[in-house]
Amino acid sequence: MKLTVEISKYPLADNYIDPIKEFIDQLNSYDNVHVITNSLSTQVFGDYDDVMAAIQGCIKWSFEKYGKVVFVCKFLHGDLRS
Secondary structure (H helix, E strand, O other), X not given: OEEEEEEEEEEOOOOOHHHHHHHHHHHHOOOXXXXXXXXXXXXXXXXXXXXXXXXXXXHHHHHHHHOOEEEEEEEEEOOOXX
16 A cells, blocks of 8 residues: 655754654665655655655654654645645
């Protein structure tokens, strides 16, 4: 099953750009997902299990590294690119 997730990250810190960039870099380290970033959000595409594993790992990493962070996610069944 294919999945599309749109993620917006809001670090609760004065320096918010680095945590966002590093989160995107972490997502891009997963080979089985496709990541598209724009000025409003990051979109992740791929097989359901691969996308969920990547998001889970990256959100956990972000909480451990930066503490308080707000994530807003939208999940869509299927691949929005097609």
